[in-house]
Amino acid sequence: MSDPSLERIRLKAHEALAQEPEMRPWWKDALVLCSLNLAVAAGCTLALGRRGLVLNEAAPAVLIAVAAPVVLLLIAGAVAAVMPGRRGSLKLLIGLAVLAAAAVLFGGSGVTDARPLVQQGLPCMRAELLMAILPTLGAILVLSRFAFDPTRMFVGGLAAGAAGLFALHLHCPIGTVSHLALFHVLPWVLAAGLSVLIRARVRSKTWAP
């Protein structure tokens, strides 16, 4: 190659190829994120459930109907966030997140708490944000290996936060719409939004889509 600057770039690329002769398929990243989300969901459910795994007093069928879209989002969101191409799947996943939020809001047991709204809700909000930290950091770390894409990161953040949303769904005995909206759904969406802001500040390791 006659152009010295192109030749320098070609040699650098060869060095990189020699360092990584084996390619890393995208589904390995999906597997990592799915495993992390599921492990955090299971771990937090067990940790919160020392005095009973399920304190939510909704009917078992309702419990399952609410948990299903949340668990589906937790798995499919992690896959869609790292899957190359197919941007339509990201829109589908945001639709699934809306469905999961609606299920959480309107599938509550209706059980109230005598304490003021903020006082009864703060422990839930704190727990949910804490449970979101590890899977969200994992999603940011994995997604920083590709080009920054806010929609991908938001879906990855929603999937990561779904771990805590699931644990709280089983554990929290309060089932009013206001409590569920302010202290279950809102922190979940906020954590996903925050993950996009953090990811925007993290340098991408590659610019691959």
Place this chain on the structure above:
Amino acid sequence: MERFCDGDARAFDALFARYAAPIRGYLLRATGDPATAEDLLQGTFLSLVRARGRFLRGHFFRPWLYAIATNAVRDHLRRRRPEVLTELGELPTDAAEPTPPSDAGLKRAVRDALAQLPANQREVILLHRFEGLSMAEVAEAVGASEAAVKVRAHRGYERLRQLLQGVWEEQA
């Protein structure tokens, strides 16, 4: 591309020989700065090597490579400081193209007009008009639907026409 995905360095060389110069031209037009274009070109090909596991086998390679280069430009524009205009309110002129063209005034007018377009319209026009990608390939490269890309192109060309109206009249 499939041989390159399996780690074949000669397959990489073939891709590099075919695409390095066009991608450099695209990056130069998109950034207006030869040094930046050089850096982004290196990043584009390093990304190609490191993230080749994200290439979907059976898909076209060219739009995927342009998608990496487009992301490189977006990342650069997102991180750089805002362009400082000269005292006359024009874009800085140090970003000259490598070969002095005979119609330098027209080229400069087109470049300045392109620089005034919103980034999403500019990248579509650069890929379609200057790189010769089809609308379907542009859509894949910028990560949008073909319909959205056509709307951006229409608006971009319309705006370019307005910005360059005076130049056309002068040329005529």
